[in-house]
Amino acid sequence: MRTHGWSGAKPASDEEAIARILAAASQVIEDRGADFSISDVARTVGVTRQTVYRYFASTEALLIAAAVRAVDGFLDRMTAHMAGITDPAEAVTEALATALEWLPREKYIGLLIVPGGSRHVESVTSDVALKFARDMVERLDVDWAAAGFHDAELDELGEHLLRVLQSFVIDPGRPPRRGDELRTYLRRWVGATVRTAAQNSEPGAG
Structure with a gap:
């Protein structure tokens, strides 16, 4: 060497x-x-x-490696914070709210998940961001299979959560929702959708 x-x-x-x-x-x-x-x-x-x-x-190779390192550290902290929340709707609600609260202190993660955040990372943003969202879902303390979610549904759920996250980062609202108000909003409009999907996936549903 x-x-x-x-x-x-x-x-x-x-x-x-x-x-x-x-x-x-x-x-x-x-x-x-x-x-x-x-x-x-x-x-x-x-x-x-x-x-x-x-x-x-290449610059891209360095960025991808650094991105994986940053994402893993972020998700490790998220996993510890989310331990014990087993209800799918509540887990998704708290994960989104926590990510939004932590992102202002995580510039690198923000660059990776928001389209156009940097000319350097534009080519890797989509793949890294989708992997980030899917990994976040899989690390939640939820038995997704028992809730009726399989690989295809988890991919879609990760993508949907990423889209919600990106939307809040780009335009947090006027004034921005925070704390309980943010969680109430996410529980009503995101968590409820997850709960409905889980109910529709139960044996005999429909």
């Missing part, structure tokens, strides 16, 4: 080098939002642009 630079602290392995580059990419995007470059990432790590490209063949 070549270890030029690294601010005087060379990584012990390629894995450590990659982890440091990904951490720097996340930090640069958190600090600067959409206005960033590979040079910014390299400067933060203390290496040349060529060193970054040695580990990531």
Whole structure:
């Protein structure tokens, strides 16, 4: 492994080098939002642009890897917060409300899930965002199969929740709903739809 630079602290392995580059990419995007470059990432790590490209063949490859890292951390925290909420409608309501409350502090996640958030991530936004939404649904403490939801329905549910999330991020309302008011709104117009879908999927329904 070549270890030029690294601010005087060379990584012990390629894995450590990659982890440091990904951490720097996340930090640069958190600090600067959409206005960033590979040079910014390299400067933060203390290496040349060529060193970054040695580990990531393109800007898109770096962004995808950093996106997965950021999304996993966000969803880990979401999973812990949502533990014990087993009702599908309540789980979806709280997951959406929590995501909307946390997103202002998660610039990178916001860039990834909102179309056009950055010229750099536009090509990967759709795939990463849909995976984020589906993973969020699957991590909820809900027995989706018992509730009548299978893979196709969970894909559609993830997409629908993503669309709701994107809509609130783009236009949070005037004034924005928060706290109990936000949850009441989501419970009525999103949670109720999930509950109806679950009821219609029960044996003998229809």
